[in-house]
Amino acid sequence: MQNPAKVRGIFSSIAGRYDVANHVLCGGLDFLWRARAARMVAAWQPRDILDLATGSGDLVLAMQRALPQARIVGADFCLPMLKMAARKGLRSLVVADGTRLPFADRSFDAVTVAFGLRNMESWPRALREMCRVLREGGHLLVLDFSMPRQPFAAIYRFYLHRVLPLAAGLITGNRSGYEYLGESIEAFPSGASMCRLIGDSGFRAPRAIPLAAGIVSIYTAEKSGDDPRS
Numbered sequence: 753m754q755n756p757a758k759v760r761g762i763f764s765s766i767a768g769r770y771d772v773a774n775h776v777l778c779g780g781l782d783f784l785w786r787a788r789a790a791r792m793v794a795a796w797q798p799r800d801i802l803d804l805a806t807g808s809g810d811l812v813l814a815m816q817r818a819l820p821q822a823r824i825v826g827a828d829f830c831l832p833m834l835k836m837a838a839r840k841g842l843r844s845l846v847v848a849d850g851t852r853l854p855f856a857d858r859s860f861d862a863v864t865v866a867f868g869l870r871n872m873e874s875w876p877r878a879l880r881e882m883c884r885v886l887r888e889g890g891h892l893l894v895l896d897f898s899m900p901r902q903p904f905a906a907i908y909r910f911y912l913h914r915v916l917p918l919a920a921g922l923i924t925g926n927r928s929g930y931e932y933l934g935e936s937i938e939a940f941p942s943g944a945s946m947c948r949l950i951g952d953s954g955f956r957a958p959r960a961i962p963l964a965a966g967i968v969s970i971y972t973a974e975k976s977g978d979d980p981r982s
């Protein structure tokens with residue numbers, strides 16, 4: 753659970769360098785993770801997709817390639833990040849907070865959120881909002897960092913808390929923003945805990961797919977018939 757003003761401030765300050773930092777610090781693997789997510793979404797054949805916390809729009813671009821006929825809306829609460837997405841030619845962009853979405857109930861067939869849910873003020877509230885705007889039987893896909901198991905966890909923690917803030921600070925000029933990244937990854941539920949959270953927010957059949965030795969996971973679920981607000 754994160755402070756929204758702090759999060760918006762961090763992303764506003766790094767927006768111009770976000771993509772470079774992202775690709776360098778992930779060694780380019782983030783392209784593969786988003787492509788994998790886009791293929792999974794394409795298998796559901798959705799017509800209307802919301803990409804929440806779309807940031808600079810890379811998941812929308814990957815989904816457009818996999819699903820050229822789909823209507824994809826990108827939403828984010830940080831205007832400088834959306835401006836980076838607009839520079840890449842994305843047009844369906846909306847300034848919106850993931851915990852208070854300005855969309856009617858049952859507007860989308862799929863909701864995706866990549867590296868965004870972790871940054872939100874209330875994960876359950878954001879998940880319930882995603883559920884609300886999905887049609888019955890609609891699909892959720894969450895892509896985010898997770899903590900790998902031992903013995904890899906110790907090496908990963910060293911990278912996360914020592915190497916990454918230093919390298920990212922040099923690229924973006926905002927070292928503290930990347931100290932926040934490590935803290936947010938440690939605090940974010942992964943694996944079975946995340947599946948429980950998703951299941952408690954109105955979704956059925958939550959599934960976790962760990963990638964890259966578990967440093968990233970994809971979670972999928974479907975909107976169940978039961979309205980979580982009732």
Ligand SMILES: C[S@@+](CC[C@H](N)C(=O)[O-])C[C@H]1O[C@@H](n2cnc3c(N)ncnc32)[C@H](O)[C@@H]1O
Nearest residue numbers: 805806807828829830833849850866867868871
């Ligand atoms: C790490 S970036 C991810 C961007 C993009 N999805 C990607 O895969 O590169 C996180 C994004 O989440 C957005 N964000 C954080 N909290 C949000 C919220 N409550 N509502 C909407 N967007 C939010 C930030 O503004 C930022 O653009």
